[in-house]
Amino acid sequence: MPSELNNPQALAAAWMALALLASLISIRLGISVALTEILLGVFAGNAFHLQTNEWINFLAGFGSIVLTFLAGAEIEPGVLRRNLSRTMAIGMVAFVAPFLGAMTFALLAGWDAKAAQIAGLALSTTSVAVVYAVMVETGLNETELGKVILAACFVNDLGTVVLLGILFANYDLWLVLFLAVTIPALALYPKVARWFSDNMRGRVSEPEIKLLFLALLFLGGLAVAAGSEAVLPAYLLGMVAAGLLVRDRVMVQRLRAMAFGLLTPFFFIRAGTLILLSAVASSAGLIVLFLGVKLATKFISVHPLTQVFAFGRREGMYTTLLMSTGLTFGTISALFGLNHGIIDREQYTVLVTAVVLSAVVPTLIAQAFFQPQPAVAPLETLLEEVSPDV
Amino acid sequence: MFRKLLVGFDGSEGSWSALRAAFALSQGASGAEILAVSVEERLPRLPEVIDELSEEKDRQNALFEGLHKEARDAASAAGVNLKCTTVVGHAAQAIARLAKEGGFDLVVIGHSGHSGVWGMFLGSTADKVVRHAPCSVLVVR
Numbered sequence: 001m002p003s004e005l006n007n008p009q010a011l012a013a014a015w016m017a018l019a020l021l022a023s024l025i026s027i028r029l030g031i032s033v034a035l036t037e038i039l040l041g042v043f044a045g046n047a048f049h050l051q052t053n054e055w056i057n058f059l060a061g062f063g064s065i066v067l068t069f070l071a072g073a074e075i076e077p078g079v080l081r082r083n084l085s086r087t088m089a090i091g092m093v094a095f096v097a098p099f100l101g102a103m104t105f106a107l108l109a110g111w112d113a114k115a116a117q118i119a120g121l122a123l124s125t126t127s128v129a130v131v132y133a134v135m136v137e138t139g140l141n142e143t144e145l146g147k148v149i150l151a152a153c154f155v156n157d158l159g160t161v162v163l164l165g166i167l168f169a170n171y172d173l174w175l176v177l178f179l180a181v182t183i184p185a186l187a188l189y190p191k192v193a194r195w196f197s198d199n200m201r202g203r204v205s206e207p208e209i210k211l212l213f214l215a216l217l218f219l220g221g222l223a224v225a226a227g228s229e230a231v232l233p234a235y236l237l238g239m240v241a242a243g244l245l246v247r248d249r250v251m252v253q254r255l256r257a258m259a260f261g262l263l264t265p266f267f268f269i270r271a272g273t274l275i276l277l278s279a280v281a282s283s284a285g286l287i288v289l290f291l292g293v294k295l296a297t298k299f300i301s302v303h304p305l306t307q308v309f310a311f312g313r314r315e316g317m318y319t320t321l322l323m324s325t326g327l328t329f330g331t332i333s334a335l336f337g338l339n340h341g342i343i344d345r346e347q348y349t350v351l352v353t354a355v356v357l358s359a360v361v362p363t364l365i366a367q368a369f370f371q372p373q374p375a376v377a378p379l380e381t382l383l384e385e386v387s388p389d390v
Numbered sequence: 391m392f393r394k395l396l397v398g399f400d401g402s403e404g405s406w407s408a409l410r411a412a413f414a415l416s417q418g419a420s421g422a423e424i425l426a427v428s429v430e431e432r433l434p435r436l437p438e439v440i441d442e443l444s445e446e447k448d449r450q451n452a453l454f455e456g457l458h459k460e461a462r463d464a465a466s467a468a469g470v471n472l473k474c475t476t477v478v479g480h481a482a483q484a485i486a487r488l489a490k491e492g493g494f495d496l497v498v499i500g501h502s503g504h505s506g507v508w509g510m511f512l513g514s515t516a517d518k519v520v521r522h523a524p525c526s527v528l529v530v531r
Contacts, residue, residue, distance in 0.1 A: 032436035070439045129437040136433065136443060136478055256441060264438065328438055359436050 008055065015056065018044055019265030032130075033260070034268045034327060038356060041272020050273050060270040061230065063263030064332050065216050068161070068231040070252075070259065071328065072238020073245045074128055075154050079147040086148055090305050091155025094323045097301030098294050099124035099163070105293045109286065115347055117167055118337035122351045123294040125160045125326035125333070127359060128153045134322055134363055145311070149319050158235065160329050164336060165223065165232030174226040182219055182233050186240050189215060193244050201248070208251055209258075212241075229336055231329075271331050271352060274338060279349035290354040295362060298324040314370050321366035330355030391419040392496040392526070398485050398515065399426040399474070401457040404500025408530045409461060412498045413468040415528075426461050426474045427488055428454040429481040451476060482518030490524045497527045 018040050025040075026033040044050040052060075080087055103120030111119060131153050132141055140146035169175050193211060200207040215237060220230030245252050280287065302323050306316035334351040337343040343351070395412045399405045409426060416422035430450045437443045458474035465472035477484045489497050499516050520527045 026434065027432075030432040030435060032434055032438065033442070034438045035436050067438060070441070074440050127436075129440050129442065130435075132440045133433065133435055133437050133443045136447065139478075252441065256439075260438075260442075325436075327436060363436070 011051075011053070011056070014050065015266060015269060018050075018269050022265065022269075032327070032359075034264070035356065035359065037265055037268035038272040038275075038331070038352075041269035042275045042277065043272075044269070045273030045275065046277045050269075052270055052273065056266055056270065059263055059266040061267070062217075063259065063265070063267035064328075064335070065220055065230050065234045066255070066259040067264050067267065067328060068234040068332070069212075069216060069238040069241075070256065071128065071157070072235040073242045073252075075239055075242050076147065076151065077242065079151045080154070083144075083148045083151060086309050087151040087155055090148075090152035090302060090309075090319075090323070092159060093301040093305060094126060094152065094156045094298060095124050095159030098297040099160075101293050101297035102290060105290065109289075111343075111347065114168070115337065115343045118333060118343050119290070119347075119351055121160055121164050121167070122330045122333040122337075122355055123290060123326070123358070124156070124163075125329040125355075126153045126156045126323045127325045127327050127329075128157065130325040130327065130359055130363065131322045134367060145315060149322060153323060156323065157329050158239075160333065161229075161232055161235045164333055165228045168227060168229075168336075168340065168342070170227035172226075174222070175228070178219075178222040178226040178228065181222055182236070185215065185219060186233075186236055189237060190240050190244060193241060197244060197248055197251070202250070206254065208248075209255060212237075212255070229332075231332055268331070271335055274335075274345060274348055275352055276345050276349045279346040280353055283346065283350045286350050287353045287357070290350060291357050291361065294326075294354065294358055295324050298362075317370040318366050321362040321370060324362040325359050326355055327359040330358065391415075391422075393419055393422045394492065394494045394496070395422065395424045396485065396489050396492065396494040396497045397424060397426045398481065398497070398499040398519065399428050399457070399461060400481075401428075401453070402500060404530070406500075408498045408500040408528075409464070411528065411530045413465065413470050415496070415498070416470045417468070422471070424465070424470060424472045425488075425492065425494070426458065426472060427485060428457065428474070428476045429484045430454070430476060430478045431481050431484075433478065447478070481515045482522060485515070485519050486522040486524070495525050497523045497525060499527065499529055501529050501531045 019037065022033055022036040022040050026036040029036075041050070099120040101120075102123035103116045106116035106119035107113070128150055132150060135141040135146045135149070141150070193208065196208045196211050216230075216234055219233035219237065223230050223233055299320055302320045303316055306319050311319060331352055334343070334348050334355065337351075338345070338348040392415060395416060397405070397409050397412045399409055412424050416424055430447060433446055433450070434443055454476045458476075461474060462472055475488075477488070485497060485499070488494070497519060499519050501514075501516055516529045520529065
């Protein structure tokens with residue numbers, strides 16, 4: 001490349017071209033833009049050695065923070081409260097078993113203890129959004145069973161984010177300061193944000209979004225200073241702000257436009273550029289085994305609980321498989337490990353490839369063999385809902 | 391004669407032809423009823439956040455609501471009874487399932503809808519409906 005083109009605008013244009021291409025491909029094929037961005041990142045990183053730099057890393061990191069905030073804000077507190085025992089039990093077990101299983105397997109594969117912990121975290125996750133997408137096709141998302149599954153997924157990811165936040169933290173004064181600021185900030189944020197929403201809504205200068213970004217960056221900065229991860233306060237902030245976002249859909253749309261238009265493409269494309277195709281080939285067996293460990297531990301942990309809580313046979317298997325999916329937090333965990341020198345590029349490649357496969361494989365099996373039939377709305381109901389005037 | 395007709399309707403020219411054929415068939419049978427079904431099949435899989443999917447679903451809902459209004463206007467003009475519905479899923483699978491669950495005795499479908507390039511490689515929705523529907527299928531060219 002000519003040296004004259006080695007400037008931020010030209011480099012950003014190359015990344016945006018990939019982001020735009022990912023959008024077009026994902027719309028045409030109906031698959032996730034995140035997955036497409038990762039795959040294009042793999043291509044660009046390996047074929048053209050697409051480089052990152054400090055500001056790209058910042059945009060990517062901020063993308064993961066905003067994405068995590070949006071994920072945290074998806075919880076339905078009412079569902080969690082109504083089904084506390086079921087959701088907590090399924091969610092926590094679905095987190096702990098794969099974490100321990102993948103960590104143990106990584107240790108057996110010769111990874112050091114901290115790298116094994118990263119492996120455990122990356123493969124302990126589930127994906128609320130993927131689970132939701134699959135359930136929409138059956139109408140299961142409208143049922144109480146569907147809502148219990150979603151809330152359990154949320155608890156599962158909360159476990160991953162919290163452990164990622166505390167496992168590698170420095171237990172010093174910075175951690176004390178981080179907790180001393182974060183806890184009251186989480187308590188106060190909904191009140192302050194509501195005041196902004198009531199008094200400043202719709203202003204071109206977007207004070208509500210600036211307040212949110214301030215909170216995310218300030219708490220994230222403190223988390224990093226404490227050796228923790230900025231996504232931890234972001235997820236918790238999302239949880240406490242969930243009620244506010246439900247009533248302010250315009251703000252959510254603007255936030256999402258910024259996140260998906262500018263920030264998350266850098267995160268997912270960067271995550272892809274760091275995957276080494278040579279390592280995918282040389283470690284294919286290890287990748288499959290990691291995936292197998294995740295699926296097996298999710299099965300061992302979640303499936304018995306679905307029977308305890310009287311799910312039907314198909315529903316139990318369906319729930320188990322859906323909770324074996326994962327993409328965003330698995331990628332975030334692996335990237336955290338790489339950024340902090342806990343794992344190397346080859347280990348990162350193994351983990352992120354297994355994470356991507358865990359988003360695809362269980363979904364296909366669930367839909368092909370275990371789709372619950374009764375969840376489909378009766379025909380008469382569909383007609384009444386859609387064409388009331390006929 | 392056929393009294394319960396199910397029409398695959400995605401707004402393509404082929405699906406409008408299918409709908410018009412269904413109108414013509416029902417005009418010859420008293421008490422015949424037609425259900426036009428639209429299938430939302432391009433919702434994102436593996437989304438990052440729930441809204442990525444729900445907003446696309448809202449967009450497709452709005453699109454099909456507009457098409458259904460046009461279809462009902464056409465039905466009124468033709469003097470036939472038309473109901474419309476939208477479901478999520480794989481088009482052929484959803485049409486075959488609805489045909490079975492609703493006890494339809496004829497599925498009417500356009501020869502080429504929006505499956506386009508994919509249809510050339512993987513077989514069109516019409517091919518698959520013919521193979522899997524539990525009742526007679528009329529493919530309209």
